Amino acid sequence: MKVRLVDIAHARSGDKGDTANVGLIALRPQWYDLLVKQVTRERVAEHFRGMIDGAVERYELPNLNALNFLLHGALDGGGTLSLKTDAQGKVYSTALLRLVLDVPDDEAKTLKLPAAG
Amino acid sequence: MKKVVRVAAGQGFWGDDLDAPRRQVEGGQVDYLMLDYLAEVTMSILQKQKERDPTLGYARDFVGAMESVLPAVVERGVKVIANAGGVNPAACAGAVKAAAEKCGAGGKLRIGVVTGDNLLDRLDELLAAGHALANMDTGEALSTVRDRVLSANAYIGSEPIVEGLARDANVVITGRSTDTALTMAPLRHEFGWDKESWDQLAAGIVAGHIIECGAQCSGGNCLYDWRTIPDLANVGYPLVEASADGTFVVTKHPGTGGRVSVPTVSEQLVYEMGDPRSYITPDVIADFTTIQLLDDGQDRVRVSGIKGRPPTEKLKVSIAYQAGFKAVGTLVYAWPDALEKAELADRVLRERLDRLGLRFDHILTEFVGANATHGRLAGDQSDAPEVQLRFGVRGSNRAMVERFTREIAPLVLNGPPSVTGFAGGRPKVEEIVAYWPALIDKSVVSPVVEVIQ
Numbered sequence: 001m002k003v004r005l006v007d008i009a010h011a012r013s014g015d016k017g018d019t020a021n022v023g024l025i026a027l028r029p030q031w032y033d034l035l036v037k038q039v040t041r042e043r044v045a046e047h048f049r050g051m052i053d054g055a056v057e058r059y060e061l062p063n064l065n066a067l068n069f070l071l072h073g074a075l076d077g078g079g080t081l082s083l084k085t086d087a088q089g090k091v092y093s094t095a096l097l098r099l100v101l102d103v104p105d106d107e108a109k110t111l112k113l114p115a116a117g
Numbered sequence: 118m119k120k121v122v123r124v125a126a127g128q129g130f131w132g133d134d135l136d137a138p139r140r141q142v143e144g145g146q147v148d149y150l151m152l153d154y155l156a157e158v159t160m161s162i163l164q165k166q167k168e169r170d171p172t173l174g175y176a177r178d179f180v181g182a183m184e185s186v187l188p189a190v191v192e193r194g195v196k197v198i199a200n201a202g203g204v205n206p207a208a209c210a211g212a213v214k215a216a217a218e219k220c221g222a223g224g225k226l227r228i229g230v231v232t233g234d235n236l237l238d239r240l241d242e243l244l245a246a247g248h249a250l251a252n253m254d255t256g257e258a259l260s261t262v263r264d265r266v267l268s269a270n271a272y273i274g275s276e277p278i279v280e281g282l283a284r285d286a287n288v289v290i291t292g293r294s295t296d297t298a299l300t301m302a303p304l305r306h307e308f309g310w311d312k313e314s315w316d317q318l319a320a321g322i323v324a325g326h327i328i329e330c331g332a333q334c335s336g337g338n339c340l341y342d343w344r345t346i347p348d349l350a351n352v353g354y355p356l357v358e359a360s361a362d363g364t365f366v367v368t369k370h371p372g373t374g375g376r377v378s379v380p381t382v383s384e385q386l387v388y389e390m391g392d393p394r395s396y397i398t399p400d401v402i403a404d405f406t407t408i409q410l411l412d413d414g415q416d417r418v419r420v421s422g423i424k425g426r427p428p429t430e431k432l433k434v435s436i437a438y439q440a441g442f443k444a445v446g447t448l449v450y451a452w453p454d455a456l457e458k459a460e461l462a463d464r465v466l467r468e469r470l471d472r473l474g475l476r477f478d479h480i481l482t483e484f485v486g487a488n489a490t491h492g493r494l495a496g497d498q499s500d501a502p503e504v505q506l507r508f509g510v511r512g513s514n515r516a517m518v519e520r521f522t523r524e525i526a527p528l529v530l531n532g533p534p535s536v537t538g539f540a541g542g543r544p545k546v547e548e549i550v551a552y553w554p555a556l557i558d559k560s561v562v563s564p565v566v567e568v569i570q
Contacts, residue, residue: 010340010341010380010384011340011384011387012338012340012384012385012387012388013388014388014389014390015389016389016391017254017552017554018254019254021387021388021389021390021391023383023384023386023387023388023390024387025341025380025383025384025387027341047494050492050493051492051493051494059390059392059393059394060406061387061393061405061406062406063406063407063408063409063410063422064383064386064387064405064408064410065383066383066386066387068387068390068391068393070391076479076481077479078552079157079158079551079552080158080440080549080550080551080552081440081511081549081551083443083445083479083480083481083509083510083511084481084483084489085483085485085489085490085507086489086490091490091491093340094340094490094491095490095491095492095494098491098494
């Protein structure tokens with residue numbers, strides 16, 4: 001079953017120099033493990049391919065049901081050097097939420113995941 | 118010792134809601150008002166102001182804020198802690214004192230002035246002594262930009278603020294303190310936390326991180342359930358009710374808008390986060406993977422479990438330097454084929470700049486409404502009702518950037534059709550002040566506090 005990340009998580013992002021961070025938080029605690037399994041560093045790097053110049057790092061915060069991604073080279077130089085509208089990476093969060101996951105039907109049913117509409 | 122100490126946040130950055138400090142001290146009981154004014158490049162703006170006028174160089178909004186909270190400070194003993202001093206904390210204290218005297222409360226303020234963070238005049242001495250101050254992100258040596266440095270300040274910790282409070286200051290003004298120290302210091306002072314009480318200090322830092330962006334933890338900029346967040350027009354700024362054991366509750370005053378909940382606090386916790394296990398400050402390294410959040414009733418979140426460990430022997434230094442010039446021009450193209458028209462305008466403009474012999478370090482084109490924030494992830498936008506062409510250039514040659522700004526308006530008559538949105542006039546040339554993060558040995562930075570009456 002296709003599941004949109006925007007339907008199972010919320011997020012906030014910010015900046016440090018030319019790096020944007022995206023904190024991704026499961027909308028329900030029982031959905032956190034699915035994020036850990038599916039929203040991998042590789043998957044996120046592929047999602048943002050061509051949009052960022054550097055590597056992607058991922059950190060886990062099970063206590064907040066959250067993952068933290070660092071997107072290096074995401075801000076056109078960052079801070080005041082950047083010519084981007086989103087020079088501070090404020091809305092990379094929602095760009096990550098565009099990700100669509102493929103979840104086995106039985107798992108989706110057990111977790112009561114909302115289907116992509 | 119107080120059982121519970123209430124620290125309220127009244128400013129999340131220089132430019133935040135001017136009336137929030139007053140609302141925070143009048144809306145309910147608070148012991149401390151914490152005001153954070155400094156973002157990464159704020160120091161350089163203040164440095165420029167000080168160069169023009171040696172009596173300036175601090176966040177002037179703070180003087181107005183102090184006037185608005187003066188009755189609470191004088192009559193109810195609310196203490197104020199702010200990093201409003203910028204590159205001139207003494208002048209800031211002088212202005213606050215003058216304002217208080219005008220209100221007949223001059224004798225009631227004891228102002229702690231924290232200095233020692235400013236390294237600008239010591240840069241060459243420090244470089245000569247072998248402190249490289251290399252860029253933390255790129256590794257480049259400071260010598261590459263040394264002659265363009267505008268300001269240099271070490272991020273200092275809670276120590277001098279705690280000392281100011283111990284010497285009975287009721288207002289403490291700092292320069293480049295860490296944002297989080299402004300909240301942690303009063304807790305450390307009130308609860309007598311030892312400088313090796315790592316878990317408590319880390320808890321104070323986490324409390325600071327949660328409230329340092331003002332309403333961003335109490336319903337502002339909150340994606341979770343955003344439609345249901347009540348009364349943002351009257352959004353309540355956050356406060357923490359802290360206990361000696363390092364646990365605290367995040368809440369806001371009754372009768373205010375916004376929301377404090379596990380999701381609103383979680384969003385703020387991950388904001389600008391790096392490695393969550395190592396949130397490094399001058400006082401302590403906090404481990405954000407140990408934070409436990411619990412719903413504690415309406416607009417109350419209980420925070421506990423926080424672990425800390427000893428800090429490093431380095432301080433972060435915020436250096437600002439002149440990095441050339443930039444300008445951004447915009448035009449709006451309307452349906453049909455809005456995106457295609459804007460794309461043609463982009464090509465035409467690039468060719469014209471090239472023919473004019475203008476050279477830039479960087480040109481960036483965005484099509485707002487199609488790809489500016491989500492890039493190719495936004496998908497096909499060829500039928501968009503309108504698209505804004507947003508064209509930016511950056512370079513070290515001011516004249517070339519200036520010349521670019523005259524090439525936008527002509528496109529209205531001599532470029533692709535269905536174009537509008539140029540009423541704002543020519544784009545402005547901006548001087549770029551860029552941020553250079555570096556590290557320095559703690560041993561060479563000695564913050565001091567002076568208490569003036």
